[in-house]
Amino acid sequence: MKILVVEDEQGLREAIRASLKKEGFLVETAEDFHVASEKVFVYAYDCILLDIMLPHGSGLDLLEELQQAGKSENVIVISAKNSVEDKVRGLALGADDYLTKPFHLAELNARVKAVLRRNTLGGKEEVAWANVRMDLDNRLVFIGDRPTDLNRKEFDTLQYFLLNPNRLVTRTALAEYVWGDHIDQSDNFDFIYSQIKNIRRKLKQGAAAVRIQTVYGVGYKLIHR
């Protein structure tokens, strides 16, 4: 899978590139409008991460060109402007998703994988790792072949881990994913903790080949048992 990261800020570009490489993707980068515009029309990418504010031009203009070329459906717009108009415009121009800076790397992984899943012909809405498999359409979980019962939030949480196996998933990333936007209070970590406890128990009961490891008190990691 080949991914293009269009981002002018070097630090962020490098971080995204490093993170996506860990997922085994082939990553190319572009730091301004001209380079990006050249690359997108010369090479084919499975997913393009596109910053809106770029030197020499707007990411939205590039998106418009991509749409005219019929190549906009695998674009994730990244913007520091959490503005409704930009979001609406980006999605209207055919972008698959819109991600607001700053984001968690785990969130980026989840979004990229969703795009790749959707744009794969005959792709099933399914994520799997080791002997754990989740059917996203029907919200079912299987450990081996046996179905396991998870409540709604547990399902969302486990899905997030399966999209980020072997990666650090911070508690804040989980909280935001599970709670959605505009979380004001952050003292809901005890809830996250109890969710994790339940999932751990259910994974163990189902004899899953994976387990959730606590990482330095900031988050968790899904690893092979």
Added chain:
Amino acid sequence: MKLLNQSLLYLFVPLFVLISAWAVVFYFSMLDEVYDSIDDGLDNSKLLIITKAREDASILNRREFEEGNYAIREMPRPAALRVTDLYQDTLMYMLNEEDLEPVRMLTTAFELDDRYYELKVINSMVEEDDQIENLLWSVLLLYLLLLVSIALINNLALKKLWQPFYRYMGQLKAFRLDHGGPLTGMNTDTEEFLELKRSADALIGHSREVYRNQKRFNENASHELQTPLAVIHNKLELLLEGGRLSEEDAAAVGQVMKTTSQLIRLSQSLLLLSKIENKQFFDNQPVSVNRVVRRVCNELEELLAHRNIDLDYAGGVEIVVEMDPHLAYILVANLIRNAIFHNHAGGRIQLIFASEALTVQNTSAGGELAVDKVFNRFYRESSSRKSSGLGLAMVRAIADLYGFRVAYRYTGEQVFCVRFGGREK
């Protein structure tokens, strides 16, 4: 006090004094003239009578006035020599009026053939008296008329003159920085008003420019802040993930990361708050508050269960409000989250849907909050850093944007109420 009435007041007080003084002076000078003319007549009569007496001595015996207008009485010389012409007002019985009527009487003395006589000449003042009374009334009438007409003319003229001003004021009152075009012109030749309009237009232009800059600044500040925050945050994630840190270092990095997360949340909340306050959300449409509440509660179902908090609904009124759906969600979600996070395990939340008002009532671990501060930014009941202190501030900002009223009271439970009907049209 309106300018109109003020100018009237300024006009009236001096006018009142001036015209009153003038009326008094006028009245007395007219009175003086009338007396002067009567006295002249009496004087003339005196001379005629004396001349007549020289020719016809019989009139010297007229002791009483009877049908004539004079009376003569002989008097001793020394007394006569002391007499000077005396004009005086007195009363005399008049047949035609059947009453005592005022008369003007001249008392004088004259000498004829070495004998001395006292002469009294009278002139009825009935006419003159009426005239003076008429005069008084005329003056009063004139006085009143003058005042009334000045008031009327002043009113009309000022109203007409100030009309462009009031119309312009109306426009200024309705003026909003964030929408609407420039103000329409002022249809006037008055130099001061034109000057006012020029100044107001300049001020508005300047304010619009500042407002545009402010908006741009918000966006730019957001961009400038979010990207470095993203770099810090993502680099820290990679650092922790690398697994090459000692336990101690990792804990420190974890702490930095938590703080960074707080910073991110804070900057995003502040940005959202300033966006609300800058009225950058306006996709107004009818929103069912009940539906938004159901959605939020549905999302929070597991957390409520986890905390063992009971949720009750009361009052089944359907509240529909014209507002931005996203803001409606934030308003409701912040209220309900607040009720959950400041609750105790096993507590209770009651949601009451009344006509045009949503009340969120919850049990809480703490006591009464500061009524005047609870909706302020960064107000916290304790020094806890766990909450950003912006949730309720956001509720109020949204309420202010739409003219809703938010209220807090403590009844043993925390009660927050939003009245959606508060909008003034």
